[in-house]
Amino acid sequence: MSISPELAAAMKATNAVFVNEVVPTRDVAPLDRVYTADARILPPGSPVIQGRDAIKAFWTAGIAALDCKSATLETVHAEASGDVIAEIGKAVLTLGSGANVEVKYVVVWKQEDGTWKWHYDMWSPVA
Amino acid sequence: MSISPELAAAMKATNAVFVNEVVPTRDVAPLDRVYTADARILPPGSPVIQGRDAIKAFWTAGIAALDCKSATLETVHAEASGDVIAEIGKAVLTLGSGANVEVKYVVVWKQEDGTWKWHYDMWSPVA
Numbered sequence: 001m002s003i004s005p006e007l008a009a010a011m012k013a014t015n016a017v018f019v020n021e022v023v024p025t026r027d028v029a030p031l032d033r034v035y036t037a038d039a040r041i042l043p044p045g046s047p048v049i050q051g052r053d054a055i056k057a058f059w060t061a062g063i064a065a066l067d068c069k070s071a072t073l074e075t076v077h078a079e080a081s082g083d084v085i086a087e088i089g090k091a092v093l094t095l096g097s098g099a100n101v102e103v104k105y106v107v108v109w110k111q112e113d114g115t116w117k118w119h120y121d122m123w124s125p126v127a
Numbered sequence: 128m129s130i131s132p133e134l135a136a137a138m139k140a141t142n143a144v145f146v147n148e149v150v151p152t153r154d155v156a157p158l159d160r161v162y163t164a165d166a167r168i169l170p171p172g173s174p175v176i177q178g179r180d181a182i183k184a185f186w187t188a189g190i191a192a193l194d195c196k197s198a199t200l201e202t203v204h205a206e207a208s209g210d211v212i213a214e215i216g217k218a219v220l221t222l223g224s225g226a227n228v229e230v231k232y233v234v235v236w237k238q239e240d241g242t243w244k245w246h247y248d249m250w251s252p253v254a
Contacts, residue, residue, distance in 0.1 A: 040204065040215060042231050044171065047253045048203065048215060077167065082209030086235040086247060088167060088175060104169050106233050106249045108213040120213060122233045124251050126174045
């Protein structure tokens with residue numbers, strides 16, 4: 001990774017909101033602190049979904065449909081440039097069945113109100 | 128889009144190499160002018176593939192397996208910051224059967240030897 005420890009820590013703090021406050025509780029309100037207001041997500045088999053309200057609706061349905069119990073997010077590679085961080089990461093989702101699903105992702109990060117947030121978020125299974 | 132006309136033109140020129148010199152000919156040598164040397168691609172159902180040689184091998188097999196005859200690439204949204212451009216785009220692939228497949232993508236661009244190239248490239252079907 002070619003990012004500073006400070007940026008890496010900021011990214012971990014935002015990821016922790018998703019992992020600890022959203023996935024296990026299925027409460028999408030904390031996504032205000034994860035996604036920029038005009039963020040875009042690009043889920044597999046879906047058109048681009050834009051804006052935090054639409055993204056919240058997606059995750060409300062998506063976490064339930066997957067029966068996702070917990071998730072881990074890990075940066076594999078990241079580069080910071082100006083106001084943007086580009087990141088490739090690895091996610092592991094643990095489902096209600098106990099199965100683990102590994103997913104890769106690209107997140108483009110931007111700062112909003114002093115917090116680094118997900119601005120573009122795209123993921124797909126590794127197999 | 129929040130990028131300059133100059134950057135948009137540079138992106139179109141690189142995309143044109145892929146669309147005009149690679150897809151119809153199935154010659155992957157011009158990908159030297161499309162991907163950075165240490166680029167990473169994130170195809171659906173695959174782990175991350177890193178480095179131009181591995182990426183060339185992927186596209187040699189992939190264009191043939193899809194029987195892809197032509198492609199269009201269109202920027203939907205892009206943001207430039209320092210040495211990086213983050214882009215969301217739309218691709219339409221025309222297959223040998225005549226069917227069109229629509230794909231969305233995120234490309235993170237970097238300059239290499241004065242040319243803007245694809246550094247992270249992730250895509251997936253829209254349906």
